[in-house]
Amino acid sequence: MEHLSALDAGFLEAEDADRHVSLAIGGLAIVDGPIPEHDRIIDMLSERVLSEPRYRQVLRTKPFDLGAPEWVDDPSFNLAHHVRRAALPAPGNEQALVSFVGDAMRQRLDRDRPLWECWIIEGLAEGRWAVLTKVHHCIADGISATRMMAGLCDEGHVSSFADRLRNAEECTAADDPRSMKDTFRLPLSALAMPVRLARAAARSVSGAVEIAAGVMVPGDQTSLNGPITTQRRYAVARVSLSDIATVQRALGVTVNDVALAALSASYRRALLRRGEQPTPRALRTLVPVSMRRSDTGRTDNQVSIMLPFLPVDIADPVQRLFAVHDRLSRAKGGGQRQAGKAAVDAVARFVPFALSAWTIRALTRLPQHGVVALATNVPGPSRPLHLLGREVVDLLPVPPIAMQLRTGVAILSYADTLAFGITGDYDTAADVDELASGIEDAVDQLVELCSEHRLVRLVGAASG
Template identity: 55%
Template structure:
């Protein structure tokens, strides 16, 4: 499809609504060994980006918004304009690297050109270098962007993580309705017919989704407790990252019968609790209403470069003191939110919007993105990444850190990505609003450590009880 869908275009509208917002997402790869020869690296990247047409396409707007924006080939395309090289100041610490990421994610991409950049960053300590890929959200969601980044590796788009996730999706899918349809013309008979077909395809889920739609509307419109996390943003950013063992997280999952996403969000809730407590904020049940994107990507569309997401708006239990009870509350609240049909409602809305001509939906979307939302405090998105380590020109990628966007009064955003044996939390924040962003990242690591310790104590107690039963027998 060479047209942006309503969902794709909404990221452009959200950016237009606030001159300080930047709706680009990113992925930071930290790579072992000396940086490759510049000409070799450029020729390799030029060859590999050819696998994805969006790298050479720019956006063309339609007159008076009578049609959706289109992807067209950029006749001026030059990879040298998009691949930049920068050296860290000595000694080239990880903190310096994260500051460069924050700076790069502070400014917008040039809409007159293809909406992406790759920053090659040299001078990192311990004989390392890094590569930051920055892509506008109108091109790709988190899964698609991760797929694009993997496409730059030596194994390319055939990397095992892509095949495994696709296989898992195929096994899990039963009769998933596609979340988008072909955008019809302005002929009333044509688009009414398309709308009817789309409505019929989602009719079975309407009753279930109605309650979810109401919950989404209330969550977005009703102001939550006054929070320093919700408010106007500046144009500058801070970035930090946390890294925890995937094995430790899986141990907690097994011990408490929860999901990886539950553990990640519980750790994030713990860290936000500490941040708000340090600031003297009152901790209430609705203090941390969180926008949680949910992938609606089918197995067949896994490798498509676009956006296929819906959302949930759970209130994470920042008011709970106990780490274990907090984890259980996260699990129960997410389960309740899913059962309430929020993500189905969002998906249905997107499907219906795509069935209506863009000229009719665009004004409504622009209006929605300009309304000052006060109900949501932060964003937390979880994306599956490669299970095996990637290679770039024979050099091992030791870490992949995601970079989410912030906009619409959200002063922090967190992206969670699994890579090889680790789980990474990438945190982007407004420069002025969150000067303690590093404490937020360290808090996530400490929270996972507490959950691991609790799971080990439970295991020891269980083993002691088992042993005592054997002895008494």
């Protein structure tokens, strides 16, 4: 019998701490029509979703949190409890679709049943239809939830998830057979090992201090942080991966750098639009980092965190991009990622579950002002997928919001597109559409600056 890990259980505790929060994560697939017969869709879901045992299981909790909740098979499982249908009002445009997604995601999942549901949405413009999957965060992080979404498709679980996971590329030299070619290196490696371990420990300690300070020390107060309601808004930004690649090649940065620089530009514009000053400490952002070493297919959370300040105070687009690159590099090198994972591992091994559950529940009830935004980046399928023979034209992420974060952004690559799914509180983040358009405008601006031989002058000015 499997137990919920301390990290996975933390999402349940955070949800329990605020009645306005639903900690389900979503994936939206927009599919070319015509929509198949309902029985065919049900057969597909029965075959492809239920092959994963977790989606037929419920959580059995222990009295007074004296032990971690256990996953047990649901004796009364009925697929009809989890599959729902909806039709958009005419003309079925994107605004109607995102409005529906916001409404569907705000409702909490029923903990007396397996913690997922699937919406079949018809009536989209151009004869299209959509599938919205909704999974509780205690089951899956962004990568495993996206893997579930891709698993619905005809191609199955595509290999790109294993190929493109960031940490899978960070194999140690000792794991590489080529490192055995020169046996004389082994004694030197052994002598250097204590130094390496000491440096790694120092980085983890430094990272732990940075994370603790980021959570406990308030940044500059803005309207992006504060109490939230139960209702949600949802918006989508789409940019071309070829445009991202243009900026990458010109400036020597990563996809994540460009994405977060565009997000910084849009948040800067939002603060100015609201009459607020974009200061250096205005946008400390929770950036989850995958700790998966390979795509094992497990449905759980394997993440750590970084907490950089995104440079909303910098007006120049190129300087802002370089600032993002530098800050993410320092966060990685400073040990935040390692410290986050070490803390989770230590809690799982040495802290009784009751103590960790009570502590998380108490902390998540407190108002926090250190972190004001969420930005998570998930590598998705690199080739177009198909669902029951129809092409999936869009694959979009839907993040949750909690702990006084009034907006959350999930970034997902699919085929030739990088999609930004933005969830906002209905009352206090009514401008999520403008936040989405600001991201698209920021990428367009960077592409333009990287063309027409204007780059040399801009880089010279930025470095000067």
